[in-house]
Amino acid sequence: MDNSLQYLEIGFYGSAIILILVGLYGALMKKSLIKIVIGLSIIDAGLHLLMISIGYIKNGTAPIFSGEDFVVAGNMVDPVVQALVLTAIVIGFGVTAVALSLVIRLYRHHGTLKIDEIKNLKW
């Protein structure tokens, strides 16, 4: 597993950033409201991956003390970012749920999901 991670070094950051960019593209370009929400959640996924990757330490172990005597392992990955991501995931879910309920409301009100046609409020 360690070896595989060796050449994935850049891969984690890279794929995280690409996820963010792809999600942004969806949020900025797609006309469908649901697609926009999907885009936003992909951005979130990318961000979470980025955060976890930053906390990773080579050859580290999960930040859980185990074994018989719970010795303090010298090389643990950063638990803080994991805690942050945990929080962020749950928050992200809440936002997604609200967003989707708004999508349902908008569809009821306008009969369409195209963001171009939903601009009664402007200027």
Added chain:
Amino acid sequence: MVGSPVLFIAIPLLAAFIIPLLGMIWKESVRILPGLVLVYLLTLSINLLGYVLDNGPIIEIIAGWTPPWGINLVFSAFSGFLVTLMLFLGLLVWIYSYRFKRNVDFEPAKKYFILLMMLITGSVGIVLTGDIFNQFVFIEIVGISAYALTAFYTGRDSAEASFKYLIMGSLSAGFLLLAIVILYSQLGTLNMADIARNIHTVKPVYKITALIFFIVGLGIEAEMFPLNGWAPDVYSQAPGPVGAAFAGIVVKSGVYAIIRIVYTIFDIEGAFDFLVIIGLITLLFAETAAIKQIRMKRMLAYSSIGQMGLVLVAFGIGTEAGVFAALFLMFNHAIIKSLLFYAGSYLVFNSKEKYINDVSGLGKSMPITSFLFALGAFAIVGLPPFAGFWSKLYFLIAAADSGMIMIIALILIVSIVEIVYYFRVVNKIYFSKKEAHVVPQRPTFNALFSMIVLGLIVIIIGFFPDLITGILHDASRDLMDKTDYINNVLSITH
């Protein structure tokens, strides 16, 4: 000391969790309990503020872990002043909407009050917390409450406004996370004071990128141009008191966050100039957009954005006088804009499209509301002897002392634009013929009460500005003293 800053968060949360239970037994409690909570918190914050002004800031640590390991709350003169202001306005919003929601069913009413209380709590939390990730969590609390409150009325285009806000809010959250993770990766800490202490060790590339992401993320909350596209929609579609709460409470917390970042956490001088530039651009675009509005609340919304631009300019001056002026501007804007939103939303209460024209000639049939609106308009354009004048004067003095003569000229020109559109409305109210189809709506007693309280404050501060300047001086001194902040937070022991 009579209480702890943590109660500002704990008590409303407790109440928010209790309300659904209590609501099953006693329906009226969902309206009353938030009010009681806000009253309690307001008295608490006034008491604490008095204590803080005498004895220096209160640093409240949480879960027994001292900073930088645990999360801490900072109740200093600066944050305490803002918290008191927010809670006061929040209480008025509650009073205003207590009967306003009579015609609404029980379930939405319950949710309305819970969300409103959490909106206020979240804003208070943003101001109090001393931890950047915790701030992010509170921003999300505010965000979700704000989305839901905006979309409260099902009949209007409110969902559209809310959705725009949500898109922007999600992007904002993303940028905030990026900024937080950059800082964390360099310093290994999330505590503001700790970051501030060690920020000079961070390489400029990370520092600046993090600052940019922070500014963008928080700028969305603070209605910075061009990140404020959501604001007019949200203000105009949200229920009247909620619009006032946005203008008076939520935006204030966004501005606070930016100011904390720029003044305390980072040590980048260019950020101050940047605030001046972006504030000016915000002001220009917002005021010029406001003059062309035909709908009441949108006009107020753009005006509110413009005022926030002015506040940013004032903070960008970077001197203590500038901070003082900015705080005074924030105070006045909170009071006056709430008044305008309250009065304005009653003036267009029965008008379907909420056109400004629909207020024509209402001065006769709604004398008190019209008077209060006119009072607010006079005050916000900075006419003496009302509250708005002093803040404008202090601001101009601070700017002039820093040699920003061209900026003063620009701001005064923009003020004239502001005068034009506010006076146009006042003229319509008092000196135009009434539109036939508009039915005047008598404000409820509660609404009238909160409007009159605000109006009185506008007049009293106008005549006796000394009532507020003392505490503002303390607050601005508190913000300017960065090392003091760091030492206070990091030297706290359990």
Added chain:
Amino acid sequence: MKKVIVLLLLAAFGYYLAATFFYIDFGISHFTNGVRDYYLAHTVNGLSVANTVTSIVVSFRGFDTLGEVTVLFLAASALGSILYKRRHKYEERVVLFPSSRIVQAGSKLLFPAIILLGVYVFIHGHLSPGGGFQGGTIIATGFLLMLLAYQDYHVSHNILSIVESMAGILFVTFGLLGFIGGGTFLENFLPVGELGDLFSGGVVPIIYILVGFKVGAELTGVIYTVLNEKDI
């Protein structure tokens, strides 16, 4: 046109992101005296909690967790408020797909197992991977399974809301108890016990269990609300 502009913008944004993050070397710690080491050291000694993530989430940064469950709670409220219609009875649900008897029987069989798993995950949150959030979501998936399999399966809104509220109230109350007992909010005022025991870590497992109940109830509520949203 717009597409090209956006793509260019994204390219530029990607460049700046990459330029920032690729210099943060992967797999290496960049700071020397961060909070991480303190957490790793004190989670065992101070709290007797094996799972550092748990100790951070519940104790060191417990305030965030309180905020987080509030976010979920608000999201549930927001959903109810946004999708509110003057129709109090939920009669029919969206039928995502008709489920066969096999699925129904399987679900019935799986449901207790899933719930049990969830409960296990959040009870042992301080010892092993998992905890309140994970356990709560697992419980919610269990309910989701039932809701999907049986169209007439109903979860009482009142019970959900009572569970949710009670868990929340207890969470804050434990925080306030810590405030009274130890001087700070959410302070661990119970004996930390022996590392590795089920009853160790002071308030950490208790709070995580409460979080588990709360998250489970909230997520179930969210899904239930959305599932009952039938318009077309």
Added chain:
Amino acid sequence: MIGAAIYAILSKDILYAVIATGVISLILSGLFYLLQAPDVALTEAAIGVALTTIIFIITIRNTVRFEDEHDKKEHIKTIEK
């Protein structure tokens, strides 16, 4: 994962896009595990794969499945065939 993301964005059929999002979450959860973050992996698996996907699907049920009407007609044709 990136392929799934691009598919999720480009697909005209939102249902497929949603499924693709679920796949992203699944892979992500695996990556989290690789990165020694089992807690996060658990959460992501439960929330991202199950709950989020379900909410999206319910939303689609309540609204429309396709990005534009044209595709919807074609889809109906294929079903009728």
Added chain:
Amino acid sequence: MEMIHLILIIFLGGAVLTYFAGKVNDILRDALFILSILVPAILFFTNVNPESYIDLSIAGFNMKWGITHFGWIFSLIVLGLGVIVSFYAVSFMKGRDKVGSFYFNFILSIGAMLGILLSQDFVSFFIFWEIMTWSSYLMVVYNGNQVQKIGIKYFVFSAVGAYAMLMAIVITHSITGSFLITDLIAVFPQLSNQMHILIPILFLIGFGVKSAMMPLHVWAPGAYSNTPMAYTSVFSGALSKMGVYGMVLIMITLISHIPEGHWFREVIAWMGAFTAVLGTLWAVAQDDAKKLLAYSSVAQLGYIITGVAIGTELAMLSALFLSILHALFKGTLFMAVGAIEKQTGTSNFTEVSGLIRKMPWTFLASLMAIIALAGIPPLGGFVGKWMLYESLINSNHYILVIMIFFSSTAAFLYCYKFLFGFFLGQEEKEWAHVKEAPALMVVPMIILAAGTFILGAYPGLILSPIDAGMQAIGFEATQGHYWEMSVILNQWGDQVVLQPIVYAIFAIFLFFFLFLFFKSRKNTRYVTTKDISSSGEVPLEHENLTFSQNFFQPFLRAVEPVMRRQIDKYYNEFGRGLEAIFDFGRRIYTGNGQTYAIYVIIFVIILLFFKNNLFG
């Protein structure tokens, strides 16, 4: 409590009380109204000594209140006019609605004007200035006619002026660290050249707007004519003098080290002269008495500005003398128009005529005011104008003399129009029922008109306090030798010689007036004023030149190129251009949430791109 505080509090409290008394009882309200102007006025003149100051500190600003000798002259105008007009206003406002707010604004603006005179620091100066502005603004829009056009125009121009002033004030503060007027004057000579120009210009804009100086005057005609006439007397008589006060106080003291004949003074003097000429020409062209008087006010203020700008002792003396005189006669005239309007319902010359028999006392007052305005001896206007001519000639401004003289002569045209249009000519049946205005309206008019007469007879009465006031702001003391400074005063000696002549001439006037009055009682053939057909020849419309209609057509045609270039037009064009730009700006808010999101990304990219410039 200090007397000054008491006076200001009475004004403020009186305003509020009067407003609320209106909800209870009309008579109580009227009484309170008069009292809340009369009482402070009496207190002021009996208890407040010039040159004694009190210090106070509000909101961290040091303020100084008190009245200078110089300000005292203007306080005469403000309070004198205020008290007299307040009686008139009670009668004028009888039976109208929104009386309460009228009184409120009236009292408040009088109080604010006194406050301006009392404040010796810029903060309180500005505060009172703005209170004066908005209370007068509420008067301008009081009638509800064309509020969006005239009202907004007035307020925007006022705000431009006020903000220019405010800018000058804060720049001053940033240099001197103080708001006291004396500190600015003390420090001013040491400032940089840039500031030497910037500060006076900003102040000049501020005061020029209120005193309706040439390119900034466009608000004046509309605002003056749109205001209830009872207030216009104060508006034109006293409020516009605040601009003059400020101009004298700031300009002359600030640029006192700028020698006489400095280009700065020249520019202002020329602007004043142009204001006078164009104002007169525009006044001639008006058919509405209010508009006519409004433009006339603009023109008269032009004389005053010219006098102030020239800045010699004699010029200043004449300017201040004219200020007071203008308050008297313009107050009278506006009140007269108000009376006519109240009795007939119109203020248009073409509709009303022959009122001399109906409203003799109004006629008498108007006649005297007109004579004073036109500068015919023996009334005060003559003295003032003569002194102005003399000072201009003494300082070698020959072209200005010609311009002023031209304007002064052309003023006869509209003076005549005013008199004839309303009072002379045939009485039309339509106005047969018209009666003289109530005594409460007539008496104030007569008092003011008598004032112009007294000033003509005893110019020394007012010239000596003016002289004292000018000494207080640093002019060389003329020590009572002001007679010697002016040819007219010198040759005609002193009051002893002047008085009999004046009385004689006045007696002749009175006799003539009574003669006319009784003669007109006889029946005469009825011909309408506009009927000038003779020998069966009916004139065409453009030939129909009667005194009240088109009479000055040939003259106007001659000056048409000047008339056509109404400055209004340029301002309107400017405003439209601005609006177009604004409209463009707000298109940024397209209403599409996605576009907003794209803005965010653009913003981020811009920031990241320029990060080294912005934050480096």
